[in-house]
Amino acid sequence: MKTILLQGICYDEKSSFLKGASKAPPLIRDYLYSDSSNSFTETGLDIDSLDLKDMGDFVPADYFETERITSRHIRDGARLITLGGDHSITYPIIKAYNQVHGPFDLLQIDAHGDLYDEFEGDKYSHACPFARIMEGGHVSRLVQAGIRTMTTHQKEQAERFGVEVHEMKDYRLEALPEWPRPLYISLDMDCFDPAYAPGVSHHEPGGFTSRQVIELIHGLDAEIIGTDIVEYNPERDVQGITGALAAKMLKEIMGKMVG
Ligand code: MN
Ligand code: MN
Numbered sequence: 001m002k003t004i005l006l007q008g009i010c011y012d013e014k015s016s017f018l019k020g021a022s023k024a025p026p027l028i029r030d031y032l033y034s035d036s037s038n039s040f041t042e043t044g045l046d047i048d049s050l051d052l053k054d055m056g057d058f059v060p061a062d063y064f065e066t067e068r069i070t071s072r073h074i075r076d077g078a079r080l081i082t083l084g085g086d087h088s089i090t091y092p093i094i095k096a097y098n099q100v101h102g103p104f105d106l107l108q109i110d111a112h113g114d115l116y117d118e119f120e121g122d123k124y125s126h127a128c129p130f131a132r133i134m135e136g137g138h139v140s141r142l143v144q145a146g147i148r149t150m151t152t153h154q155k156e157q158a159e160r161f162g163v164e165v166h167e168m169k170d171y172r173l174e175a176l177p178e179w180p181r182p183l184y185i186s187l188d189m190d191c192f193d194p195a196y197a198p199g200v201s202h203h204e205p206g207g208f209t210s211r212q213v214i215e216l217i218h219g220l221d222a223e224i225i226g227t228d229i230v231e232y233n234p235e236r237d238v239q240g241i242t243g244a245l246a247a248k249m250l251k252e253i254m255g256k257m258v259g
Helices: 020-030 067-073 087-101 131-137 152-160 210-216 241-258
Strands: 003-008 052-058 077-085 107-109 141-147 164-167 183-188 226-231
Touching: 003 020, 003 087, 020 052, 020 077, 052 067, 067 077, 067 087, 077 241, 087 131, 087 183, 087 226, 087 241, 131 141, 131 152, 183 241, 210 241, 226 241
Parallel strands: 003 052, 003 077, 077 226, 107 141, 107 183, 141 164, 183 226
Antiparallel strands: none
């Protein structure tokens, strides 16, 4: 069974609208181990039996430190799950992955494309990480699912970078591609409809149900080398609904990663 590493990145300096995502990592862990549920995935795996190494939570001194933190943890080719933090952290994480792993694909599940060339004067805003990733040629392919905030600029960016966009309005699970290369999954909690995940900074109605994303994850036939779960904002949560969902997704993705 493959070892999985877990790291928390407590960082929301690049959030354009509301802060709060930096508080998420320890709370997602609390929900994961809460007595309100058990330790089994829906696919029948006991996560207490997994070889899981928790590296703890980190507060990066600046934006680029997340790359150095991640590099330390994956230098032996380990499979890593990162709890964010706002979505800006995915760029430094992918940069670190690019130095260790060979070519890999990236699946972004999100209400937003996050492809802005710059946002409010910041090229590293949480609205920009996938533009930076594609410019740098850090992944062999970017597939987006759940997008429902397309703009003219982001459409141009998607075309320029060859991003495969599965907008929410056209979404069909069967239309997602096959994954012949290793896969990294970036899960933005605002991909869910706000009814399922109110604890995010940007409420964008018309999103995924919890079940749709669980089905998407369970259906992946891929070697998953890394994941991040980002944009959970506990300050906006209602009765812990979003925290419990983030922990559930963490659990189900862990179950897929050891396979
Ligand atoms: Mn995002
Ligand atoms: Mn988003």
